[in-house]
Amino acid sequence: MPDEALVHAVYREHGRAMLAYATRLLGDGAAAEDVVQEALIRAWRHPEVLTNGKGSIRGWLLTVIRNLVTDRVRARAARPTEVVETPGTSAVERDHADQVVTSVTVLEALEGLSDDHRGVLDQIYFQGRSLGEAASVLGIPAGTVKSRTYYALQAMRRSLSRDGGLGMEGTA
Amino acid sequence: MTDSSIPTGNPRAGPPDPGRHDPVELGALALGVLDSDRTRAVEAHLASCASCRRDLEDLIAVTDLLGEVPPEALLDGPPDSDLVLRRTLRQMRSETAARRRRRLPRLVAAAAAVVALLAGGVAIGRATAPEPVVVTAAGPQAGAVVLQGEGVPGVSMTAVVSPAAGWVRVSTNVRGIRAGERCEVVVLTRSGLGEVAASWLTSARGEREGTQVDGAAIVAPDDVAGVAVRSESGEEFVVLRA
Ligand SMILES: [Zn+2]
Numbered sequence: 001m002p003d004e005a006l007v008h009a010v011y012r013e014h015g016r017a018m019l020a021y022a023t024r025l026l027g028d029g030a031a032a033e034d035v036v037q038e039a040l041i042r043a044w045r046h047p048e049v050l051t052n053g054k055g056s057i058r059g060w061l062l063t064v065i066r067n068l069v070t071d072r073v074r075a076r077a078a079r080p081t082e083v084v085e086t087p088g089t090s091a092v093e094r095d096h097a098d099q100v101v102t103s104v105t106v107l108e109a110l111e112g113l114s115d116d117h118r119g120v121l122d123q124i125y126f127q128g129r130s131l132g133e134a135a136s137v138l139g140i141p142a143g144t145v146k147s148r149t150y151y152a153l154q155a156m157r158r159s160l161s162r163d164g165g166l167g168m169e170g171t172a
Numbered sequence: 173m174t175d176s177s178i179p180t181g182n183p184r185a186g187p188p189d190p191g192r193h194d195p196v197e198l199g200a201l202a203l204g205v206l207d208s209d210r211t212r213a214v215e216a217h218l219a220s221c222a223s224c225r226r227d228l229e230d231l232i233a234v235t236d237l238l239g240e241v242p243p244e245a246l247l248d249g250p251p252d253s254d255l256v257l258r259r260t261l262r263q264m265r266s267e268t269a270a271r272r273r274r275r276l277p278r279l280v281a282a283a284a285a286v287v288a289l290l291a292g293g294v295a296i297g298r299a300t301a302p303e304p305v306v307v308t309a310a311g312p313q314a315g316a317v318v319l320q321g322e323g324v325p326g327v328s329m330t331a332v333v334s335p336a337a338g339w340v341r342v343s344t345n346v347r348g349i350r351a352g353e354r355c356e357v358v359v360l361t362r363s364g365l366g367e368v369a370a371s372w373l374t375s376a377r378g379e380r381e382g383t384q385v386d387g388a389a390i391v392a393p394d395d396v397a398g399v400a401v402r403s404e405s406g407e408e409f410v411v412l413r414a
Contacts, residue, residue, distance in 0.1 A: 003268075004261055004408050011257045012250045019251045021244035033256050040260040062245055102240040110241065118246075124203050125235065126243040131205050146206075150199030153231045160237060 007044050013054070014061050021062055025069045035072070039064045055111025059104030109159040117152035120145055193217065195227050202231035254405040261406040266364025269397065273362070319399055323410025329401060331412055333359070335393030342369045342389065346401050346410070347382035349374045354404040359389040360397045360411070367391050371404070 018039060022032035042064055043050060049060050110118055123134035124145070135142040197214050200206040206214065218224050250257075316334040323329065327348040334341040344357050353374045358366035370387025372378075398413035 003264065004406075007260060007264065008257070008407060011254075011260075013248065015250040015257070017244050017247040019256065020247055021242050024242075024244065033259075036256050037260045037263065040256070041263060044260075044264055058245060062242060102237065103242070103245070106237050106241050107245055110246070121238070122246050124200075124205055125238050126241075126246055131200060131207075146200045147196045148199075149203055149205075150196045150231075153199045153202060153234045156234045156238075157230050160234065 003044060003047075006047060006050060007040055010040060010043055010050065010057070010061070014058055017058060018061055018065055022065050022069060025066065026072070031072065035065055035068045038068055053108060053111060055108035056104055058111075059107040062107075063104065105160065106156075109156050112159050113152060113155055117148060117155055120148040121152050121156075124149055193221055193224065195224055198224060198228045198231055202228060202235050258406040261408075262366070265360075265366070269360075269362075269364035315393070317396075317414055319412035319414060321410070321412045323401070323408070327401075327409045329399070329410045329412060331357075331399040333393075333396055333399060333414065336388075338392055339388060339390045340369075340393055340396055341386070342399060343384075343386045344370075344399065344401070345382045345384050347379070349379060349383075349401070349409050351376040351379045353409075355409070356402050356404060357385055357387055358400045358402055359391045360400055360413075361391050361395050362397045363395075364397075366400065 015036070018036045019032060022035045022039075023029055026032050026035065039061055043061065050057055052060070110121070113121070119138060120134060123129045123137055124131070127134075129137065131142045131145050135145045138145065194214075194217075197206060197210060201211060201214055214224075218228065316332055319329075319331045319333070321329065327346070329344055329346045331345075332343040334343070340359060342357060342359060346355070346357075349355060351374050354371065355374055356371045357369045359369050360366050367389040368387075369389040370385045372383060372385050374383060396414050398411060400411040401409045403409070
């Protein structure tokens with residue numbers, strides 16, 4: 001059953017990101033599980049997207065999740081009896097097409113970084129750690145963290161100007 | 173690209189000159205994690221260095237774009253639980269079964285004819301993968317159906333489904349599933365659902381020579397669509413359709 005193997009592989013690689021993202025947007029674990037299930041079913045129906053690179057598959061899946069969440073929030077708002085503002089609702093409201101394209105492209109660029117470079121950006125930008133904290137988590141000197149953030153951002157910049165379309169062209 | 177410090181135009185050893193040209197600190201500055209002393213020093217340098225100002229602008233543009241990526245996007249691996257995967261696979265199976273039923277009413281009728289024939293104990297022949305063939309109504313149990321066939325490469329199963337009053341007994345022999353797998357025998361219904369009839373842990377010997385596992389499931393005999401073996405996490409090893 002190649003279909004099932006495909007969905008297995010997607011779940012193994014992206015399931016955690018999908019569920020965590022949906023849970024934050026919806027603020028509701030059960031609803032998040034429904035949304036992830038629906039996103040997996042869409043991946044099953046569109047196996048062609050799964051032939052792309054990892055960053056772009058992840059971007060596609062998270063985009064599908066965001067759209068599904070948006071639909072749910074709208075449907076909920078349309079029924080006055082069920083207007084329950086969850087903490088995550090506001091995160092969905094800034095949904096628009098440009099942003100989706102951007103996050104897929106940026107994810108691809110992140111995916112193209114070396115593990116070392118992605119690691120420091122993860123610690124500093126996404127986990128919000130200081131240079132010193134990141135240094136002790138990663139087990140490297142703070143000076144190395146500092147220089148890696150520079151080279152990682154430079155590599156991102158090169159990759160994003162190459163792709164173009166994100167307002168990064170001409171900045172090199 | 174290297175992570176070691178790059179030449180800074182100031183080959184002297186010793187404490188850094190606060191005004192020197194050292195773009196490496198611009199990354200930390202753009203990310204807002206440079207300490208206040210160094211921030212002041214770099215800002216003083218920026219006032220007199222157009223190259224660093226451009227560099228910093230670009231890096232800040234990159235960090236703005238990073239803001240488009242949800243932090244969860246960097247999480248790897250599966251969630252803590254397989255629940256959603258199991259539910260998804262169940263939905264896929266039931267949709268696939270529904271499609272198959274719509275598409276193949278004639279084949280279902282043909283299979284029913286084969287089963288009827290087998291009630292007389294006629295052997296049809298050996299199964300070839302992936303289509304299982306109903307082989308024989310072996311054993312004393314009237315109306316028992318034997319399914320035999322292969323699943324994922326290396327895995328084969330023989331399953332005997334014997335009708336009872338509103339439920340079925342299932343006797344399976346499964347070979348080729350790697351040792352250590354936690355497996356379930358599932359009786360599939362015509363509506364695409366599955367009822368677990370038994371579960372076991374595959375041994376090395378079971379992998380080589382086959383594991384005999386018997387069970388039962390509350391599925392009406394005429395509602396049995398097949399027998400499957402899955403891992404506990406929903407991975408399908410073999411499905412034989414009745
Ligand atoms: Zn400079």
